Amino acid sequence: MAINWFKYSAPTTFYGLAGKLIPWFAIPAALLFAIGLYIGFAVAPVDAQQGEFYRIIFIHVPSSILSMFLYLIMAGYAALGLIFNTRLSAMMATAIAPTGALFAFISLWTGALWGKPMWGAWWVWDARLTSELILLFLYLGFIALHASIDDPRRADRASALLAIVGSVNVPIIYFSVKWWNTLHQGSTIKFTGTTMHVAMQQAMFTMLAACWLYAIAVVLARVRSIILERERNTVWITELPEVRS
Amino acid sequence: MSLDIWMRENPLTYIWLGSYAVALLIFAIEIAMVRHKRKITLQQVRQMREAEDEAGDEK
Numbered sequence: 001m002a003i004n005w006f007k008y009s010a011p012t013t014f015y016g017l018a019g020k021l022i023p024w025f026a027i028p029a030a031l032l033f034a035i036g037l038y039i040g041f042a043v044a045p046v047d048a049q050q051g052e053f054y055r056i057i058f059i060h061v062p063s064s065i066l067s068m069f070l071y072l073i074m075a076g077y078a079a080l081g082l083i084f085n086t087r088l089s090a091m092m093a094t095a096i097a098p099t100g101a102l103f104a105f106i107s108l109w110t111g112a113l114w115g116k117p118m119w120g121a122w123w124v125w126d127a128r129l130t131s132e133l134i135l136l137f138l139y140l141g142f143i144a145l146h147a148s149i150d151d152p153r154r155a156d157r158a159s160a161l162l163a164i165v166g167s168v169n170v171p172i173i174y175f176s177v178k179w180w181n182t183l184h185q186g187s188t189i190k191f192t193g194t195t196m197h198v199a200m201q202q203a204m205f206t207m208l209a210a211c212w213l214y215a216i217a218v219v220l221a222r223v224r225s226i227i228l229e230r231e232r233n234t235v236w237i238t239e240l241p242e243v244r245s
Numbered sequence: 246m247s248l249d250i251w252m253r254e255n256p257l258t259y260i261w262l263g264s265y266a267v268a269l270l271i272f273a274i275e276i277a278m279v280r281h282k283r284k285i286t287l288q289q290v291r292q293m294r295e296a297e298d299e300a301g302d303e304k
Contacts, residue, residue, distance in 0.1 A: 037265070041257075052256035056264050063268070102275055106268050113263040117252055214272065218279055225283045232290045238297075243290050 011088050011227045012236050018220040025217035032210035040203035053117045057200075060110040061188075062208040063103045066215055067135060068170050070100035074142070075167040078160035088223075090156035091230065093163060094146055095223035099215050101139035108132055119183055127176035128184035131169060138166035152230055 007013050040058040047054035074096040081089035111129065112122040123129065142159050149155035177186045188196055189204075196204075231237050238244075252259040 052260065055257075055260050059264050059268050099275065102271055106271060109267060110264040113259070116249075117256075117259075218275060221279045221283065225279070225286045228283075228286045228290055232293060237290060238294045242287060243294060 009086055009088050011091065011231055014088055015224055015227045015240075018224050022217050022220050025213045025220070029210050029213035029217055032206050032213065036203055036206035036210050039199060039206060044199040044203050045197060050118060053114060056110050056114040057188075058203050058207045060107060060114060061204055062211040063106040063110065064132065065208060066211050067100055067104035067107050067132070068173055070096055070103060070215060071135060071139070071163075071170055072167060074100060075163040078156075078163040081156055082160040082164070087230070088227075090153075090160065091223055091226045092219070093142075093160065094156070095219045095226055097139055097142050097146075098222070099218050101136060101143065103211070103215070104132060104136040104139055108136060124183050126183045127180040128173065128182050131173040131176050134169055135166075135173060138162070138169060142166070 008017060036058060040055055044055070046052060074093045077089045077093040077096065080086060081093060108129070111132075115124070116122050142162055145162055146155045146159040149158055176182060177184055188194060189201075194201065228237060
């Protein structure tokens with residue numbers, strides 16, 4: 001049976017679908033967070049060099065990965081909205097930005113907490129750290145620019161351009177540890193494999209999955225409010241059961 | 246006791262309070278904000294609908 005994907009690009013259809021999907025992402029996210037934290041703190045062994053401090057990795061790495069991927073997804077949606085003038089794409093980009101910004105902040109915050117015992121400094125103007133900070137500013141710039149323009153369609157177009165141009169920063173973040181001599185360590189997990197202990201990998205991938213599911217659930221919940229707000233003058237919104245009650 | 250000594254003596258407390266508690270608090274605040282936004286938006290849409298219904302009745 002072929003699925004008509006274009007049907008789900010309409011806010012009318014997507015609103016209901018998003019509402020049904022949220023619990024399917026939120027509940028597994030909570031379970032995986034609990035499992036990931038259990039493996040990370042009770043099962044994974046102490047690191048030979050970094051001692052207990054390495055355990056920050058289980059939140060630092062997933063939040064860093066999410067901050068970069070969410071930006072690319074946000075820029076992708078923004079580009080779709082700009083090219084095809086689809087309403088839902090722009091709404092999705094707007095819904096992703098705050099979650100991406102929070103993950104970028106958590107990445108920087110936990111990185112600082114890891115840096116202090118390992119490097120002796122909360123912050124250094126290292127290429128990886130600086131480019132991640134720029135990513136946070138790009139998210140904040142996207143949110144601020146969108147909020148500063150009253151007409152939502154004009155706001156979508158202006159902020160989409162910022163998102164697309166800013167996406168050049170994501171490969172810079174990823175490759176910064178290869179291109180420059182940085183204090184930040186290189187990638188532990190590569191396409192060719194990893195030297196991490198199995199329990200450490202399990203904890204990290206479980207937390208990564210939990211963060212992904214959490215981000216999807218929160219973005220779906222936020223986009224429903226954005227759809228409600230922007231389509232409030234349409235007939236289908238006034239006929240929704242939650243609006244009629 | 247300085248923070249440097251304290252963190253080395255209590256690494257797990259430092260990690261939990263500094264990273265995980267902060268991250269979970271941020272997630273909790275984000276969830277609360279999303280729920281609040283939905284509540285407020287629904288209220289606004291309902292008020293608009295009620296106003297339209299009243300205007301329709303007056304006609």
